[in-house]
Amino acid sequence: MDLKNLITELSAAAGIGHINDVKEVAKVYLSEFSKITDNENYLLAEIGEGEKVVMLEAHMDEVGMIVTEIFEDGFLSVTNVGSIDTRFLPSTTVKIYGKEVISGVFTSLPPHLGSGEVANFDNIQIDTGRKDICEIVSKGDFVVFDAEPEELLGDRITSKALDNRAGMAAVIAAGEQIASLELPFKVILLFPTGEELGLRGARVAAYDKNISKCISVDVSFGDCPDVPPSKTAKLGSGAMIGVSPILSRDIYKKLEALAKENEIPYTLEVMGGTTSTDADVISLNQSGVPTGLVSIPLRNMHTPCEVVDIKDVEAVVQLLTAFVKGEM
Secondary structure, three states, X not given: OOHHHHHHHHHHOOEEOOEEXXXXXXXXXXXXXXXXXXXXXXEEEEEOOOOOEEEEEOOOOOOEEEEEEEOOOOEEEEEEEOOOOHHHOOOOEEEEEOOOEEEEEEOOOOOOOOXXXXXXXXXXXXXXXXXXXXXXXXXXXXXXXXXXXXEOOOOEEEEOOHHHHHHHHHHHHHHHHHOOOOOOOEEEEEEEOOXXXXXXXXXXXXXXXXXXXXXXXXXXXXXXXXXXXXXXXXOOOOEEEEEOOOOOHHHHHHHHHHHHHOOOOEEEEEOOOOOOOOHHHHOOOOOOOOEEEEEEEEEOOOOOOEEEEHHHHHHHHHHHHHHHHHOO
């Protein structure tokens, strides 16, 4: 499996609300080695059989917008779906999923006329240039950033939605390797929606799966000049192993030991409480699920130009595979 191609295909696809192009991309890969269940709130792939269930999880939804008002001159008002920093919106291109998919661009006030006010969803609109806009777009239609994946220097790529398509890619690639093992238990690969809206998908998706242990995979803060080093990990430094009071100590200690044993590059990401990932709700499922968290360093989170290093994703794939092997 070509990991870079997998990441770029997943990140290029849309995945917001009922728009689930990314789900169809994932199915193509997962169908090669697993049994798939397609649910409105999640995509699930099963490998092996047994009462014990080990789950690897990564959310598949992305941040975006939803149409709130339509104007006959081709302009649209929108509001955010998920957390979006509005400072970068002026002149950003988007795709609107109406009766057909059309392009648009956020308006930008010329600096000669502006007073330095920061853009927000109340004072900025999307320009489509379409006089027939009322025939194509309806209130409640979804909007995503229009940003094709691009290769940067070395092993780095930039795209929209690498949060969390990089995590999805790591779980799918690990699943392919795990499928070649003679497993004495079942492995579930879970891809919920709704993480960006309060961890909704994972809350319902994990409910009746009788999970023995779970590793959630997401992205976290990569190093950047204006971000405190204490809150980040360097791109290229490997997998970020989560350490938190709500995460299983046994699991993160095992993950760290496996990383050392298999010479997998890693850093520890220490959090004082919740992790703001699906691990938070999965760990509370039924009578409680021992849960770990592995993250991928990412720059420019929740923007159209997120950046990851393929080597970090590869490190996560190796660590997930080693964890499942260690449960045999």
